[in-house]
Amino acid sequence: MKSICAVEGVQAGGVRERKYGLTLIRAEGSAAGVFTSNRMRAPCIELMMERILSGKLEAVIANSGCANAYTGKRGYTDAVQMCTLAGEFLGIDPQYVGVASTGVIGRYLDLSLIERQCRTIAPLLERSEMAEDLAARAIMTTDLLPKHALAVRGRFRVGGICKGSGMIAPRMGTMLAFLYTDAQVDAATLQDILRRVTRRTFNRVVIDGDMSTNDIALCTATGESGIMNEESLESALEECCRSLAQQIAGDGEGATKLIEVHVKGAPDEEGAAAIARTIVASPLVKTAVYGEDPNWGRVVAAAGYAGVSFDPYQVSLWIGEAGRKIPLVKEGEIVVNLQRAKTAMQGKKVIFELQLQEGEGEATAWGCDLTEGYVQINGRYTT
């Protein structure tokens, strides 16, 4: 089992009818959540922001195809009803059911469809590779691949599934991500850890700069391993979320390449992250990566408008994997060999490293190239 079902105490399942998928995950434990900071947040997000305060989850229900966003009071009642349905079919208290939605904004849920799907899969939940794959696939929208990650630390594990694709520029939870661990941890500590980890992983992915109304990441700790080690849990959760974040970036709508930007020597980590995010979000950097055009000037131009203070002529910039990095700029001097730089852009992953020489701040962000595919997918989404 490669992700959530590798964690003790987790059972999953999913079903899909055309663009409408439903995922159910059963796992009882202390729980934490992070959510979109978009003011237009969906009613299911409002509901979860209240319910997560109990610090406990017994299950999660999530649907794809309809975001139940901008649906007001009816949307809120519908989200409550999703929890009730999950509670009934799983025989648990609906208060402890997490709910999430993804899809078109401004449409109401088809609750009879959700009820039918819920009835179908509730008896089939299990701990198996197939079950976790069905769960990961049922929440997909324009994703091409299901996204799984697992981090193992001795006797405890952290596993997660998520969906990404478009409208990805989180300052928040991000997209739908469901994370599980069998480590033992109380809800307040788990919330702190999840918030820190999210800031360094999901919040450093930009597909298109559009922040969603429905982003959510929920983490449940079943405690079944009996292991308590906060530091170790944080590192495992970060490993798991980083893997999911990279999978989201690599599977961005229309993407052909993953872009990874390391910023070092910034005044602080926040400044480094701002610059790294700005570079991966730049349409001109994205299109240059797509065309394998070593137009590195766009990278430094994007760094310049990230709102962070630094001396442009102390900057160094490289392209390519560690060990085979090709210098483009060395302390303000242009040293690029365009042919070699072009070669470094031919793989599935394009890495830039920027050294500012201002301080000790470091951060990494992930994105993808911008292609005709993104335009085509998003030019005809609702129709």
Add this chain to the structure above:
Amino acid sequence: MKSICAVEGVQAGGVRERKYGLTLIRAEGSAAGVFTSNRMRAPCIELMMERILSGKLEAVIANSGCANAYTGKRGYTDAVQMCTLAGEFLGIDPQYVGVASTGVIGRYLDLSLIERQCRTIAPLLERSEMAEDLAARAIMTTDLLPKHALAVRGRFRVGGICKGSGMIAPRMGTMLAFLYTDAQVDAATLQDILRRVTRRTFNRVVIDGDMSTNDIALCTATGESGIMNEESLESALEECCRSLAQQIAGDGEGATKLIEVHVKGAPDEEGAAAIARTIVASPLVKTAVYGEDPNWGRVVAAAGYAGVSFDPYQVSLWIGEAGRKIPLVKEGEIVVNLQRAKTAMQGKKVIFELQLQEGEGEATAWGCDLTEGYVQINGRYTT
């Protein structure tokens, strides 16, 4: 004469050899300038930020094809040299020559080419429709159309030319814009007026969210009409710059449609502008407009992450021209007729109006759709 040469005291000329263009404009008067706020600003911007303090310009020299950006001390010396060349060939003090560059970042200027082009056009400067057209064309990069605007107020005029296209998300002067008036005004007043007008016009255009290293708008007042009327000048300059801003948006790289977003009822003008800019900058709104897909949920989602506080369920949203507006949302209720909304997206201009009911703040922003053409143009820019 449709733009700058309609203004008393202005002579222009331009020449182009493949992607390398040179524009010269002769006009003496009090002068003001606004510049990019990108930290990676080009050396010619550094030079102009110092020289504009004199409040006087006698001419402008601008080249396209090479931005002379990220070129350090050599770039600064080269920018000074461009002024010197213009001064020599026009017989004026190089201290009062404005300089601007646009094109690829991280390359040095070919000064011998610029000298040759300068020698060719300096003797040919004139006040004519052909001359202003040559000047507007010589600064183009990926622009498809030259951009001219003229506002007339009784006996005085304001004319301008500019280039736009890509890397357009000004918080600043924006792109290259050269503005002339024969109104009589001192440099300090002109600077105040230009700054206010820029904020309401050029700074409300977003093509791709990338802020340039080289944006500049220079305004020279020859005073030859003898007219002094600050209010009237500000309204004329705003009319002229608004027209240029719309032309930039409509001629964005790969664009097929102009997007105009009116935000009303915001807490203040700044908040309205932030929301309007965020909507026109949204890749998901842009692709929906391209595909004529009435996915209005993306408009409200973008409004939600603009950083402005408002009640999502008090919002109303329309699509289409004044007089033929089609409601999508009325005070939080979804009222959209998708077929009618789709019809409203079929023209060359797509207009959204958003009413927040929070206050009196109003603003308009302009952008363009995101198409395969943008990706193709920018995937192979330097090569």
